[in-house]
Every structure is written in structure tokens, then in C-alpha cells.
Amino acid sequence: MDTVVTILILLGLLFFTGGTVGILRFPDFYSRLHPAGKLDTLGSLLMMMAFALYGLHHLTLANVLTSLKMMLIIVFVSLSSPTAVHGIVDAGMRAGLAPWVKGKKRR
Amino acid sequence: MDQVFLYSALYLGILMLLSLYRGAFGPTVLDRLIGVNAIGSKTVVMLILIGLLYQRVDMFVDISLAYALLNFVAVLAASKYFQKRKGLYEE
Numbered sequence: 001m002d003t004v005v006t007i008l009i010l011l012g013l014l015f016f017t018g019g020t021v022g023i024l025r026f027p028d029f030y031s032r033l034h035p036a037g038k039l040d041t042l043g044s045l046l047m048m049m050a051f052a053l054y055g056l057h058h059l060t061l062a063n064v065l066t067s068l069k070m071m072l073i074i075v076f077v078s079l080s081s082p083t084a085v086h087g088i089v090d091a092g093m094r095a096g097l098a099p100w101v102k103g104k105k106r107r
Numbered sequence: 108m109d110q111v112f113l114y115s116a117l118y119l120g121i122l123m124l125l126s127l128y129r130g131a132f133g134p135t136v137l138d139r140l141i142g143v144n145a146i147g148s149k150t151v152v153m154l155i156l157i158g159l160l161y162q163r164v165d166m167f168v169d170i171s172l173a174y175a176l177l178n179f180v181a182v183l184a185a186s187k188y189f190q191k192r193k194g195l196y197e198e
Binding site for chain 1: 134
């Protein structure tokens with residue numbers, strides 16, 4: 001059980017690292033939203049699954065309820081994070097920010 | 108198992124500092140918003156890690172859920188506010 005939890009945590013940290021490197025290195029605001037939206041959702045999903053699995057060591061009612069709340073956080077994050085990213089893209093489009101094209105200076 | 112949680116929490120803290128670069132020096136306001144959103148979604152995980160380290164997960168899971176909600180509402184409100192051309196400079 002501990003091995004599975006550790007592997008899930010390491011996978012989640014790997015996805016978080018990818019998201020952070022993408023936020024730092026992508027050339028444009030629109031392309032930066034891609035790692036920010038996707039990899040953070042996947043990383044928090046994997047890490048929350050690891051914590052929910054770790055909580056089921058001793059099978060009592062309180063631990064099961066805590067794990068269910070973690071699953072609720074997963075559901076909420078996977079609903080809210082794409083919505084937030086969509087809101088930011090919509091703000092950028094309405095403000096008239098031009099997308100980056102090849103050859104232009106990286107911002 | 109506590110060591111794994113401690114070191115992953117430290118690593119998450121370093122990642123949050125790296126995301127703070129985009130929040131502090133982003134060229135436009137929306138770049139800063141991306142950085143703040145990334146920090147928020149890392150904080151949700153980090154609160155659970157803190158709870159596991161202090162053996163109080165049952166309390167910290169509620170704080171984490173409330174923080175996820177707060178982060179979502181804050182990002183949506185800020186992106187609605189910056190839909191006009193406020194503070195979006197282009198060189």
C-alpha cells in the first residue's frame with residue numbers, strides 16, 4: 001500500500017513540475033494556459049488519489065469520510081480548473097491580446 | 108511515510124516559488140493571474156500534506172476544500188474584471 005501511495009505522489013509531483021516549467025518557459029500567454037490548466041488538474045488528481053488511498057489504512061468511518069471528502073475535492077477541482085482557464089482565455093480574447101506567432105519576440 | 112510527505116511538501120513549496128516568478132514579473136495582468144491560479148491549485152494539495160504531517164487530516168481537508176472554492180471564485184472574478192483593456196500593455 002505504501003509503495004502505491006509513494007508512486008502516485010511522485011507521479012503527481014512530476015506533473016506539477018511539468019506544469020511549472022511550462023508556465024515559466026512557454027512564449028505566450030495563451031500557450032502558457034495549456035500547462036497551467038491541464039497538468040495542475042492531473043497532478044492534484046493523482047496526489048489526492050494517493051492521500052485518499054493512504055487514509056484507508058485503518059478502515060474506520062471517520063477515515064472513509066475523509067477519503068470521500070478528498071474525492072469531492074478531485075471532482076470540484078476537475079470541474080473548476082477548466083472553467084477558470086476558460087474565463088482567463090475569454091478575458092484575453094475580449095481584451096484583444098494577439099496570439100504569439102513564430103518569429104515574434106517571446107514575451 | 109512521514110519523510111515522503113515532508114519532502115514532497117518541501118518540493119511543492121519550491122515549485123510554488125517558481126510559479127511566483129510568473130506572478131510577480133509577468134508581462135501582462137493575465138500572466139500574473141495564471142501564476143496565482145497555479146499557486147492556488149498547488150496550495151490545495153499542500154494543505155492536505157500539512158494535515159497528514161500534523162495527524163489532523165479530518166480538519167485540514169475541509170480547509171482545503173474551502174480554499175479550492177475560494178481560489179476558483181477569485182480567479183473568475185479577476186478575469187471578469189480584466190475583460191476590458193485595463194492594464195494589458197503591449198510593447
